[in-house]
Amino acid sequence: MGTKGSSMSPPPYDYDPFELLRQSNFSDDEYERCFRFFDSQKRGFWTREEFRRFLSSLFSNKQRPYFILNDRIEEYFRDTDFNQDDQIDYDEFIQAWKTTIKCAVRPISALVIVDVQNDFISGSLALHSCPANHQGEEVVPVINRVIRDVNFDVVAYTYDWHPLNHISFYENRHLRSAAPESPIAVDSAHVLDTVLFVGPPNLTSTIEQVLWPAHCIQKTPGADLHPDLIRVDNAIHVYKGTNPEIDSYSAFWDNMKLSKTSLDDQLRERSVTDVYVVGLATDVCVAATAMHAVENNYRTVLIEDACRGVNEHEIEVKRAELNECGSIFVDSDVVPGMVAGVDRRPEVARGMFVENLKAIGHYHPR
Structure with a gap:
């Protein structure tokens, strides 16, 4: 098949x-x-x-x-x-x-630009310091070219937009209780380790959380879009990860699907059929956004040369998962034909x- x-x-x-x-x-x-x-x-x-x-x-x-x-x-x-x-x-x-x-x-096509923010490029969680050693700034000229060359019906920018006490910050690991079954104790955890916290009673019993350096704190320079990234008028802007108790990789849902952003409603208001995903990081927020786009029945395309990631192995894992569920990976040079409806991928x-x-x-x- x-x-x-x-x-x-x-x-x-x-x-x-x-x-x-x-x-x-x-x-x-x-x-x-x-x-x-x-x-x-x-x-x-x-x-x-x-x-x-x-x-x-x-x-x-x-x-x-x-x-x-x-x-x-x-x-x-x-x-x-x-x-x-x-x-x-x-x-x-x-x-x-x-x-x-x-x-x-x-097709009615939306370009969703995921988290092209300073902290992921030159700040506290810069991709060049992560295991894959990717250079996050390399996505900016590719995305700019796509914006200029392709007639997208909708453009959306997403932002990690965390409060100071956010659960994902390594620096905040002692603010919450670790669950007894956590694979790693809080005291011995390192950056990028995964721990299991006791969840707030009104939300969930436990929360699995990767510990990231503090990043994209609301209204700080690190949370700003990269200065060279083109800003499109009348674009959608989506702020995620605002709940201190739950992380939110996807631009559609938080990590436990307990609450959704406005993105899906705004795309449906504009009758969008196709979602093209670019940005940072491929194996984290980009992949999560693409997966939820598929779940929401959008025809979903990830523009591979306009993305950079954290971990090469995880990038391949996410790539396989997305291909399995119906998303495809392409390079930016084929996108104009796809958006124009002359390159029609089965x-x-x-x-x-x-x-x-x-x-x-x-x-x-x-």
Whole structure:
């Protein structure tokens, strides 16, 4: 099962019915014309081979099809063939694919810039002092280029925004009681060790916490965005980690999913379908944000050359987890085509397709 996003068939199609759909603002007449285009025998339904042609045309880059495994094509066919008669009629096509086609051809895309703050670049938790020895400032020119070159519908900046007594600070480790089952005692803990604290009674029984140097304290220079990072007008600004008792890596939820930020609501108000994640650090706040973006049913892309991390091993672990759940990793040079809807990756489509099947009552997991 699955897809290979890097392997592509050489001969391009000379006609793109999906571009005509975009130009017609996805009119019903143009959907019907799109269906008829792939109905080569003019019988009012698609065979498996005609359905394969449809997928090859939809999942393509400037009309060059992406390779899709036969197992995945068959899975899509069976999911679309609601009445299991071994053919796809127009009603099945429009119910199963209308939403996915529209999102693929004209996505509404948000760039979420995670925690590009001074403390992670040159301050108390600078990435160059962490095990991976990454240079956090290297993301700034890449992100700036993406902002300038790509027509994102929405841009969001996120901030670690901690009070002085925050639970994540190594310097505060004695302010709370360690749980008896903590793998490391507070007195013997070092920076980057993980301890288990007794949680506040109104929140949770225990809290697992990595001990970081004090960083991104509210209203301090260390919490400011890097001075060279482009600021976009009318952007979303999300402040996380404000509760002293719970850390918050993700820009969507705290680490225990007890409270959410405003990010999801603000993206939905703007009808966002696709979330592109960049920033610091890959294996911590970037990965957590991308994971929750997938959970919230956004088509999620991590721009790899616009991220830097803490630990190389953890970066690979998070990469595998994100790939498994449907997020993809790309370099910044391919992002313009993806946001424009001409580079349509099959890997990011499956989740939204399944969610649509669930919404119309036709999802039958196998």
